[in-house]
Amino acid sequence: MIWLSNTFSDSLERPWTKVDDVFAVEGEEYRNPEGANRRTLRFEVDGKGYFLKLHWGVGWNEILKNLLSLRLPVIGAANEWRAIQRLGELGVETMRLAAYGHEGWNPATRRSFVVTRELENSISLEDYCADWAGRPPAFAEKQRLIARVAAMTRRLHQNGINHRDLYICHFLLRQPWDGAEETLHLHLIDLHRVQLRRRVPRRWRVKDVGSLYFSAMET
Known part of the structure; x- marks a missing residue:
């Protein structure tokens, strides 16, 4: 087929x-x-x-x-x-x-x-945030990205979905972005291990959130 x-x-x-x-x-x-x-x-x-x-x-x-x-x-x-x-x-x-x-x-x-x-004109959050330690972004820009990633993750978990590889490298940010909420487009990729069911068990929610935290520790 x-x-x-x-x-x-x-x-x-x-x-x-x-x-x-x-x-x-x-x-x-x-x-x-x-x-x-x-x-x-x-x-x-x-x-x-x-x-x-x-x-x-x-x-x-x-x-x-x-x-x-x-x-x-x-x-x-x-x-x-x-x-x-x-x-x-x-x-x-x-x-x-x-x-x-x-x-x-x-x-x-x-x-x-x-x-x-292909998601054209996009960059992974891992690459986008790579130099933040030495060149921090505007506070509002960082806050919007964190809020969007959190909202996307919450929507997945509330609807019985967990990613299993939820690292910031799997979020692609459309470029150019001016830092505004209205122009923020963030695409979640690499879904081949995603689990779909009625409710996400706690251990898998924790794994997703832990993966996010681990991959964002240095940003």
Whole structure:
């Protein structure tokens, strides 16, 4: 099964009809972590940038190891696809979906992918705040960023969502920003490990908040 947004599909020279077409896409490799069974590429269509995240079977050993550790394994791109849609419903700024697909019924061998539009003119909060120790920002600017990150995190947790990798490097700030609340756009990315349920257990809320605190300690 392959889903494509209309604008993205219309721009392709030949529409993707099977997952093999997607796995053959060439582009600039951004991530290919060893043993992670996923790969991230950047490519362009009609001058517009896209990110493609490919997933392939993690194997039954990895699935069983996670289950025995009382963790749900991430077995494909469907998790990120659902998370992006859910965040959009909640009004939390995130990535924009362009395509999604999967092949196979066996969770240990299934191949899948998700494509999102590139967030142009943006910088991670980690990079944006990197020199704050020596060159502190205006107090109001820092306060607005902290309030926005807190509001986004609260909205996730109140709606049964936890990120599991909630570091400030996963918040992208649209540039240029003049420091005003009205022009502040902050996008949450890297959602492949997000958990969706009715209520977030306390341990996972604490983990998200602890990750934020740890990653922002030096800013």
